[in-house]
Amino acid sequence: MIVAVSLFLLCSTVAAEPLDRRADAIDRILPGQALRVHSLERTTEGRFVTNRADTLLLQGASERLALSYSDIQRIDLRRTARHHGMVIGMIVGGISLAAAAASGHDVGPVIAGASGVFIGGFVGGVIGGAISEWHRVYDAHAPADSASRHH
Amino acid sequence: MPIPRTTRYLGVILLVSTLAGCSSLSRAPLSPDPSYESQMLAGSSGLAIEGYSSPEGVFHAFQGKAHWVGAGRDSLELRGRRKPAVPGAEASGDPEDKQPVTLRLARSDVTTLLYRANDPSKTGVLGLGIVTALLFSGTVLLFIAIVLSEGTD
Numbered sequence: 001m002i003v004a005v006s007l008f009l010l011c012s013t014v015a016a017e018p019l020d021r022r023a024d025a026i027d028r029i030l031p032g033q034a035l036r037v038h039s040l041e042r043t044t045e046g047r048f049v050t051n052r053a054d055t056l057l058l059q060g061a062s063e064r065l066a067l068s069y070s071d072i073q074r075i076d077l078r079r080t081a082r083h084h085g086m087v088i089g090m091i092v093g094g095i096s097l098a099a100a101a102a103s104g105h106d107v108g109p110v111i112a113g114a115s116g117v118f119i120g121g122f123v124g125g126v127i128g129g130a131i132s133e134w135h136r137v138y139d140a141h142a143p144a145d146s147a148s149r150h151h
Numbered sequence: 152m153p154i155p156r157t158t159r160y161l162g163v164i165l166l167v168s169t170l171a172g173c174s175s176l177s178r179a180p181l182s183p184d185p186s187y188e189s190q191m192l193a194g195s196s197g198l199a200i201e202g203y204s205s206p207e208g209v210f211h212a213f214q215g216k217a218h219w220v221g222a223g224r225d226s227l228e229l230r231g232r233r234k235p236a237v238p239g240a241e242a243s244g245d246p247e248d249k250q251p252v253t254l255r256l257a258r259s260d261v262t263t264l265l266y267r268a269n270d271p272s273k274t275g276v277l278g279l280g281i282v283t284a285l286l287f288s289g290t291v292l293l294f295i296a297i298v299l300s301e302g303t304d
Contacts, residue, residue: 028177033239050210051208052207057208118286122280122283125279
């Protein structure tokens with residue numbers, strides 16, 4: 001029974017994994033999205049225009065560039081830091097309010113800490129939403145399950 | 152006490168706009184694997200889409216529903232309205248439809264679909280914001296209650 005379940009799970013995992021992680025990652029990029037493409041020779045930044053056959057088209061600062069899929073080693077996308085901001089805010093808010101309550105207030109540290117998690121998470125998420133950062137969506141040298149699924 | 156009609160409408164508008172704000176545009180390759188998009192395409196109601204891309208790399212804006220048709224899912228049927236361009240993409244040259252149209256495309260003519268997907272981080276921030284607002288209002292109400300009780304003593 002355990003062997004059958006394990007085999008089923010293994011097969012499901014294999015089936016869900018895209019055949020070409022690079023093509024799958026590129027097929028999930030939205031038009032106009034800022035991206036950074038690392039190839040063997042150079043790193044290119046621009047906005048995603050489209051992809052066709054095995055070519056990625058992006059609009060650089062002054063010219064349109066066509067990059068062959070086979071040259072691409074890594075792809076980073078510019079996205080908001082909302083998720084990171086939220087997590088950092090929850091940790092900082094929770095610890096700060098719990099510590100403040102523990103240092104001599106009427107409110108219990110647990111309740112104060114829980115409130116801090118909510119308030120800190122919200123404030124952190126709002127601040128993070130206004131900041132953008134690079135997210136790696138494809139790395140030729142990364143293990144198969146680490147960089148592809150980014151949506 | 153019955154809720155006034157205006158308040159009900161405002162509540163519905165607020166709820167709809169809040170839920171709409173928690174989604175973001177996504178793009179996924181059209182594949183026969185058991186992915187979320189593929190399951191939605193196979194469903195009776197179909198997948199609500201904002202557009203699709205062709206093998207030539209052209210983004211076509213299409214607001215409507217898409218679902219598989221034909222034996223072996225060899226075609227895709229789109230019902231809705233065409234628009235001139237997908238936001239951020241170059242204009243496709245498609246006309247803007249006033250009335251809903253039905254398009255039937257071979258699977259090989261569609262490489263990716265654009266659709267609105269739930270954005271967990273947006274939803275998370277919104278949820279935390281609601282709880283924060285409740286915490287603040289609760290604290291203010293508690294403070295007012297304490298002040299009032301001290302005033303009556």
